[in-house]
Amino acid sequence: MADRGATPAAVSVPDDWPAHADLSLALNRMGSFDWDLDSGLMYLDTPALEVFDLHAGEYDGHPATLRNRVPPAEAARLDTVVSQALKDGRTAYGAYFRIRSRDGSLRWTHTQGHIERDRDGRPHRIIGIVRDAAEELTDATARFELDEERRRMTGVVERTTAILAHARTVSEVTDVLKDPEALGHLDAVSVMLGVVESGRIHLVAEGQLAANVPEFEYTRIDAPFPMSEVVRTLQPRFITSREEFQSSYPVLWPHIEPLSVTQGVYLPLIAQARPIGVLGLLYARNSDFTREERNLLVALASSIAQSLQRAILFEQEHDLAEGLQQAMLPRRIPRVPGAEVAVRYRSPRLGQDIGGDWYDVIPLPGGRVGVMIGDVQGHDTEAAAIMGQLRIALRAYVSEGHPPATAMARASEFLHELDTDRFATAAYAEADLATGVLQIVRAGHLDPFLRRGDGTCRTIPVTGGLPLGMSVDFGTGGGLGYPVTTMELDPGETLLMCTDGLVEQPGADLDDGLQRLMQCVRSGPADIEQLADRLCDMLGEKGGGDDMALLLLRRRGTDAPQAAGRLQQHVAQSEPQALASARHMIRAAASAWGAGEVSDEVELVADELMTNSLVHTEGGAVVTIRVVACEGMRGRRLRVEVQDASSALPRPREAGESGVSGRGLFLVDHLADAWGVESRGSGKCVWCEFTVPERD
Structure with a gap:
């Protein structure tokens, strides 16, 4: 099997290829160290000294000399990492720490060490490397900041959505534009909300920093404005420069020019596939809108659209309900x-x-x-x-x-x-x-x-x-x-x-x-x-x-007419309280209508007629007291009527020496000025009258 490290003879390579390890370390700002724990001396090669921004004559081999380059807080944190690794019996450790360069700036550095131990496990030597990690952590910080920005924007949408969930009116929706926990975190210098009404856009809210936004209160949908454009196209409009404002919207530009506005975002508010409004945001920044920002702003517009539609429907229902309620009341x-x-x-x-x-x-x-x-x-x-x-x-x-x-x-x-x-x-x-x-x-x-x-x-x-x-x-x-x-x-x-x-x-x-x-x-x-x-x-x-x-x-008791009156009350057989209430009505009416000395007689006779009706008939009675004029003579009469459902007429009868009943009609005849009985449908009405003086 061929050696993987071998080089084919036919291929031409540089004379110094492959590079020595020292050259690779030096070119990548990476140096080595050898730390003898028994003597306390630490060797740093030339690339390592460059990482610490030290010249050869500035380092005497003792780690304490490096404290001129390592801030106390960083040195303490690094000592903790190394001490913990030695104590735990580990064979390696690694840590990021910052060093201070000659110009006073702080720069990130990384160290990695291998711990050697004797037969008893006691550490006696650390061999390792140090390297410049400034570019590495700068990229990581940038990514962290980007993630933070994403989290911030996402938080804006979440907070705004949560607040909008409680909004019931258009006014409450517009209040969200001024809420520091919601759209205030978008860093816009002005936030606008327009509602589509009868072929026009009604600007119902603008600004959170008192900026006079140059959109008019009412604009036509076919007008040359960005709000009108997004309503027509149903597409968001991102304006990334002042030059774009000027070239795309010349009618609007004279109003934009005095403001410190460099960018703008106009988002259609769509509900059930139709535009109900538009959200506008103006910025004073120079960076372009990232894809994440654009997506989050579109998501925000969707949330506002749903809340705005709900608020519009609620107000319509409220107006209908209020009109119906007022029509039902006097x-x-x-x-x-x-x-x-x-x-x-x-x-x-x-x-x-x-x-x-x-x-x-x-x-x-x-x-x-x-x-x-x-x-x-x-x-x-x-x-x-x-x-x-x-x-x-x-x-x-x-x-x-x-x-x-x-x-x-x-x-x-x-x-x-x-x-x-x-x-x-x-x-x-x-x-x-x-x-x-x-x-x-x-x-x-x-x-x-x-x-x-x-x-x-x-x-x-x-x-x-x-x-x-x-x-x-x-x-x-x-x-x-x-x-x-x-x-x-x-x-x-x-x-x-x-x-x-x-x-x-x-x-x-x-x-x-x-x-x-x-x-x-x-x-x-x-x-x-x-x-x-x-x-x-x-x-x-x-x-x-x-x-x-x-x-x-x-x-008030002063402006009421003092002429004829009429009071009526039902008295049931099974309700003794109703009889007492009727007596009270008779007594109060007789006194108020000027019966004077005969008030007691009126009450007594009325009580007798009511009791007679309840005792001798089935069902209740209706008692009425009213004032009637006296024909052919000066004065008035109080008339008491007791009506029941029985057709049987009352008849005077002798009570006998020991009788407790039979005297009622004789009492009525003796006390009243006049009395009688009238047929009323299937029942009857027993009445009596008392003459009372005319009021002065």
């Missing part, structure tokens, strides 16, 4: 003589920004006013549509003259007939502003609140019925499922009604929210509009994603 709140009214509505923060909360204010004859508030289950367009229908239906029932309980029961039936699985909660209050009598019905809703004139606040306990849509049982006279709570609203007192979106917080107890609300009402301003704003500001921002409705009604 367009205006009527002026109510004798009262002040303040209403507020806040849309939900989540979903489509639409909900089922509502309020309404209904002026009624006789100086009365009805106020309602409610909440349809859900936060979507169906909830808003049902809310609008339900609000109008309840308003219609009240305007037709149905008493509160009947109106609420009929609203429940209406919702049931809509053939939906949604239910609703609601509260309705009817106030006679002349008398202050307040009748409240509640269908699964929060209890209302009362703020007195001195600022104190309390909950009004209202006996409630099932939510609307769950109870459809209303009988003759109406409202079997919705008992009425009657109270008096004094001048200066404020009725507060709200939906749970004002008081509920995720993960918190509802009672805590109610307590915060009452505390806020107590400490709130006296002005009703300012109080409504205060409640929304202090409590609304702490809520969750639910929508919220708020209604405040304050009785």
Whole structure:
């Protein structure tokens, strides 16, 4: 077999070929050393001295002399490497360290040593090499810096994408352009975002360094601008010099020339294969865009495009939802003589920004006013549509003259007939502003609140019925499922009604929210509009994603008409509290309407008629009190009517000496100025009247 080191005789080679090992080492700035550990002397050949930038006369054979060239920190690190190799029993080591040249500059060097040991394993000699590693590590540093730049750019895309994931509006997307943790790390002197709108590009954001970017607010897609070009071609545009700006976009150049801009990048924002916008970045640098930079910028544009499309769709849905919501709520709140009214509505923060909360204010004859508030289950367009229908239906029932309980029961039936699985909660209050009598019905809703004139606040306990849509049982006279709570609203007192979106917080107890609300009402301003704003500001921002409705009604007690009034309430046989509530209504109305000394008689007779109806008939009764004018004489009359579903007429009868019943109609006949019975459909109405003086 031929020797691999042999040279064919026919080939001509140089006389000094192959080169001696010393020549190879010297030409590659590599020298050798021999270190006798027993004597401590270290031999360095001439190439090794050149690596350390030493002349032959400057080295005395002792390693300590080299410390003039090796900085202390580097010497300590090198000593650690060598000592550890000697201690561990290794036969070789290697390390990079820096030396200081004659001109004071630092230069990277590499050493590699072979350790020789005696029979006992004790090291006694190190033979090795030293070489110049400056060019080697310079290349490595450049590669490291390039990797660092790649990691930085990748981090920009990742951070920007993460921030954009939470952006819900175009404004929030544009805020990313100014975020130092996002696009601020691209080192661009200006960042622009244009949105395609109706054949034009609308510049919605520009600059993070206050540079006046020379693109106009609105430009045509066919205009000679780079933004327009990338929208037309759907291709990114990289401009690498000022000369390219000048030659490619002469119309734009006069605006670019005063700026310290040398390069530009314009990226189309494409979603579902169509351009929705464009991202522009201006730079003040001279290096060209690498392939990695271009790819990352294109990836960044893709991420921004998806977020921008999502934001545009969200704003469109928001505008639609807001318009639908406003159409479902009352367009205006009527002026109510004798009262002040303040209403507020806040849309939900989540979903489509639409909900089922509502309020309404209904002026009624006789100086009365009805106020309602409610909440349809859900936060979507169906909830808003049902809310609008339900609000109008309840308003219609009240305007037709149905008493509160009947109106609420009929609203429940209406919702049931809509053939939906949604239910609703609601509260309705009817106030006679002349008398202050307040009748409240509640269908699964929060209890209302009362703020007195001195600022104190309390909950009004209202006996409630099932939510609307769950109870459809209303009988003759109406409202079997919705008992009425009657109270008096004094001048200066404020009725507060709200939906749970004002008081509920995720993960918190509802009672805590109610307590915060009452505390806020107590400490709130006296002005009703300012109080409504205060409640929304202090409590609304702490809520969750639910929508919220708020209604405040304050009785002034001065401007309300003092003429005829009418109050009505249903009294069920199985609800003793309803009878007490009706007595309260009769007493308050009689006193407020000027019955004076006969107020007790009015209450006593009304109680007798109601009790008689509940005892001798099946089902409940409807009691009504109103003011009627006296024909042919000065004065007015209070008329009390008790209507039930029985056609049997009441008959006076002798009670006997020890009887406890039978005296009721005699009492009515004795105390009332007039009384009688009228047929009402399949039932009857027993009425009585009391003369009261005309008001001055």
